[in-house]
Amino acid sequence: MITTALTELLRIRVPVVQGGMQWVGKPPLVAAVSNAGGLGIITALTQPNPDALRVAIRETRAVTDKPFGVNITLLPSINPPDYEGYARAAVEEGVRIFETAGNSPGKLIKYFKSEGCIVIHKCTTIRHAKSAERMGVDVLSIDGFECAGHPGEEDIGGIVLLARAAQELKIPYIASGGFADGRGLASAIALGAAGVNMGTRFMCTVESPIHQNIKEKIVASTEQDTIHIFRTLNNTARVFKNAVSKQVVALERRPGGAQFSELRDLVSGARGKVVYDSGDPDYGIWSAGIALGLIKDIPTCEVLLRTIEREAEEIIMGMGRQVKLQAKL
Ligand code: NAD
Known part of the structure; x- marks a missing residue:
């Protein structure tokens, strides 16, 4: 523990x-x-x-x-x-x-x-x-x-x-x-x-x-599959990189930028919710961090937390040994 x-x-x-x-x-x-x-x-x-x-x-x-x-x-x-x-x-x-x-x-x-x-x-x-x-x-x-x-x-x-x-x-x-x-x-x-x-x-x-397709999409993704939207609006958000988020960024990068009103229909949370309900990862904006690259499975929360706890304990115990060995060299 x-x-x-x-x-x-x-x-x-x-x-x-x-x-x-x-x-x-x-x-x-x-x-x-x-x-x-x-x-x-x-x-x-x-x-x-x-x-x-x-x-x-x-x-x-x-x-x-x-x-x-x-x-x-x-x-x-x-x-x-x-x-x-x-x-x-x-x-x-x-x-x-x-x-x-x-x-x-x-x-x-x-x-x-x-x-x-x-x-x-x-x-x-x-x-x-x-x-x-x-x-x-x-x-x-x-x-x-x-x-x-x-x-x-x-x-x-x-x-x-x-x-x-x-x-x-x-x-x-x-x-x-x-x-x-x-x-x-x-x-x-x-x-x-x-x-x-x-x-x-x-x-x-x-x-x-959320829909099983989105979980499988997460497993298939890498740390390169996120993008920042709203940089130009001072409300930056890291989201999954798909056709919609790339379109938002393209609109923001136009000369003169974009007003929020021009992006609203693309970025609305109501549209993003459909991604999770329908399983279509390209339907709207959905949040994801670069931890995407570390996720390789779909465990229960019980298995996930037990695994994290055990791995962390092993690493923390092993760290002392590793430092001592290196100090001897
Ligand atoms: P929404 O449909 O109201 O807005 C969609 C996105 O547009 C959000 O990222 C929002 O911050 C942004 N946005 C809205 N108006 C804006 C403006 N005038 N200028 C710049 N950006 C603007 O969002 P939603 O999905 O219905 O979520 C409702 C609220 O919860 C939002 O404030 C959202 O940011 C926030 N949120 C919370 C969590 C959380 O973990 N609690 C996660 C994501 C979003």
């Missing part, structure tokens, strides 16, 4: 968090991750309204007695969501662990802390991490450039970002972006992290609620 500040704070067995994922962070996956010893997280905005989130929380609780959380991400949206309504619904349903992400999370963090909740805040810069630390969050999720979805605009890869976190942060942090296996967990721990956050890896599990 790998015991860290994260496993102790959240009372989980394995220091692995399943981060928020639009259209994927639904009860069956969340419960499977929590039952397997990690922390499953329901993505609030995947539910059409706060009452539907209440139902999702109850469905999750019906199949796991282990801790799980709720993600609320604040980013530009075609239809601005009722963030406070989602937050209140989750707190009233008894959720005590939240993952926040995105722009200007201060009000939400303050609310969750006033309700005695544990807040894991995801950020892509040390400046934002320190600001969230001052707001009183409990854990930072340090999201490197490798990540799926929104990596911010500063393009700092995980190795340096995590080493900077070790220098600067006082509270525990977990490593996010590019993690998919035991080697990743061991390296995150070496960089001072109390665990990892994984998204793309969990998309490709038996319990993930």
